[in-house]
Amino acid sequence: MAWQNLSVRAQENCRGGGSNVMIQGMARVSSDKFDLQTNPKGIINLGVAENQLMSKELAAILRPVNAVDPKLFGYSEGPSGSKLLRKHFADNIFNQYFEPHEPVYEDHIVFTAGCSATVDNFTFCVCDPGDGILITTPFYGGFNTDIMAKSKARVIVAHLEDGVSPFGVDQVELMQQAVDQATAEGTRVRAFVLSNPHNPLGRNYPREVLIEFLKFASRNKLHILFDEIYALSVFDYALSGEAKQEQPDQTPFISVLSIPNIEDYCEKELVHVAYGMSKDFCLNGFRCGCLVSPWNKDILEAMNSIAVFTWMSSPIEAMIIKLVENPATIDWFVKTNQRRLAESYTLTVDILRAHRIPFLPAQGGHYIWIDLRQYIPSALVNMAAAGEREAEYMLWKAMLDKGVYLNLGVAFSEKKVGFFRLSFSVPPWLLRIGLERMLRACERTFTLSASL
Numbered sequence: 473m474a475w476q477n478l479s480v481r482a483q484e485n486c487r488g489g490g491s492n493v494m495i496q497g498m499a500r501v502s503s504d505k506f507d508l509q510t511n512p513k514g515i516i517n518l519g520v521a522e523n524q525l526m527s528k529e530l531a532a533i534l535r536p537v538n539a540v541d542p543k544l545f546g547y548s549e550g551p552s553g554s555k556l557l558r559k560h561f562a563d564n565i566f567n568q569y570f571e572p573h574e575p576v577y578e579d580h581i582v583f584t585a586g587c588s589a590t591v592d593n594f595t596f597c598v599c600d601p602g603d604g605i606l607i608t609t610p611f612y613g614g615f616n617t618d619i620m621a622k623s624k625a626r627v628i629v630a631h632l633e634d635g636v637s638p639f640g641v642d643q644v645e646l647m648q649q650a651v652d653q654a655t656a657e658g659t660r661v662r663a664f665v666l667s668n669p670h671n672p673l674g675r676n677y678p679r680e681v682l683i684e685f686l687k688f689a690s691r692n693k694l695h696i697l698f699d700e701i702y703a704l705s706v707f708d709y710a711l712s713g714e715a716k717q718e719q720p721d722q723t724p725f726i727s728v729l730s731i732p733n734i735e736d737y738c739e740k741e742l743v744h745v746a747y748g749m750s751k752d753f754c755l756n757g758f759r760c761g762c763l764v765s766p767w768n769k770d771i772l773e774a775m776n777s778i779a780v781f782t783w784m785s786s787p788i789e790a791m792i793i794k795l796v797e798n799p800a801t802i803d804w805f806v807k808t809n810q811r812r813l814a815e816s817y818t819l820t821v822d823i824l825r826a827h828r829i830p831f832l833p834a835q836g837g838h839y840i841w842i843d844l845r846q847y848i849p850s851a852l853v854n855m856a857a858a859g860e861r862e863a864e865y866m867l868w869k870a871m872l873d874k875g876v877y878l879n880l881g882v883a884f885s886e887k888k889v890g891f892f893r894l895s896f897s898v899p900p901w902l903l904r905i906g907l908e909r910m911l912r913a914c915e916r917t918f919t920l921s922a923s924l
């Protein structure tokens with residue numbers, strides 16, 4: 473076996489890596505990328521949460537920065553981000569948009585090369601190998617890697633059964649059961665991680681649920697990490713017509729930092745926020761994330777002690793400072809982005825509605841959760857109902873063959889078969905072609921069912 477001279481943990485990763493469907497899908501997309509001129513039959517990526525709606529404007533804002541200035545050839549000020557970068561984030565992002573009950577200061581922030589690295593380093597600091605981190609379904613699949621690959625912690629999944637809303641307080645009972653069961657089996661559960669706004673569901677948690685989560689963390693002495701990486705991509709206020717009317721509620725985004733007297737619900741030192749530039753600032757490739765932990769000096773110190781491994785590069789730091797140094801630039805950027813997200817979202821739901829494809833209306837994020845169960849070939853309906861995923865893979869492969877990539881439910885640990893996450897944050901002309909390809913693939917798979 474070729475891996476025999478690797479560590480046990482590396483061998484585990486090698487064994488698991490190839491089976492990750494997201495990685496397989498991405499490999500196919502990157503080997504055959506759509507390009508209108510050079511590869512019009514290539515694959516359109518509606519699977520990854522990357523926002524291309526502000527690319528031109530970003531390029532104009534960042535172009536004046538000389539990325540090959542010899543001043544940027546050396547190490548930057550420090551591995552956790554320079555004081556200036558941290559101050560701009562505190563003043564111009566967190567204190568401006570997250571409405572913190574107590575101001576965020578630069579000393580509360582530790583930077584890493586991306587939010588994935590933030591979650592990985594956070595896990596390393598709160599878990600020993602084998603410890604557990606609780607997550608409810610469906611959830612952003614990247615958390616699996618962030619939590620398990622390096623720190624070797626375990627993801628403890630609380631499956632939300634039918635009838636239990638991911639945005640209601642009832643789920644807390646299932647969370648408690650998952651923690652109790654893990655504990656009875658010998659796993660020490662150390663933290664609860666969630667994304668708000670929710671990925672993949674694209675909705676905000678109501679205040680009462682956030683408070684129940686805090687109480688739950690306190691009862692179980694768990695750290696609670698709020699991944700708020702989509703905080704400024706909430707666009708529902710900019711919707712109109714049917715897209716507005718079909719919203720089930722108007723719950724605003726509430727950062728946990730904004731909850732007054734948080735100590736009434738949870739020990740403050742257990743509460744942390746993860747953030748980054750990939751989503752709200754459309755800079756996935758820049759690799760910039762951070763942990764905000766206003767009340768826990770120990771975790772900041774622990775994160776700082778390993779920050780050297782996730783140090784952002786100097787040119788990237790210089791460009792990010794350029795983007796966030798001016799509150800007026802951020803304000804314009806955020807509002808324009810939200811308006812464009814609302815437009816792309818509207819285009820998407822208009823087409824889904826016209827084809828009677830059920831979806832969960834989204835308030836924020838770059839994606840929408842859609843239900844393609846009606847396209848499951850009839851021969852596979854019973855198997856799909858029993859949780860057999862073949863029908864989902866079939867649909868997914870049919871889409872790839874037609875030239876469009878969506879992310880499938882299994883990648884988010886969704887138990888029900890036939891749900892997909894569709895990212896709409898691509899230019900409208902491209903979105904239209906992608907959606908047409910998706911529809912053709914679904915219809916073709918469905919018609920094929922007769923011959924199965």
Ligand SMILES: Cc1ncc(COP(=O)(O)O)c(C=O)c1O
Nearest residue numbers: 586587588612667671748750761
């Ligand atoms: C909820 C959530 N957290 C973290 C990340 C990873 O962010 P980054 O690109 O900064 O590593 C993503 C990316 O999809 C995400 O959706």
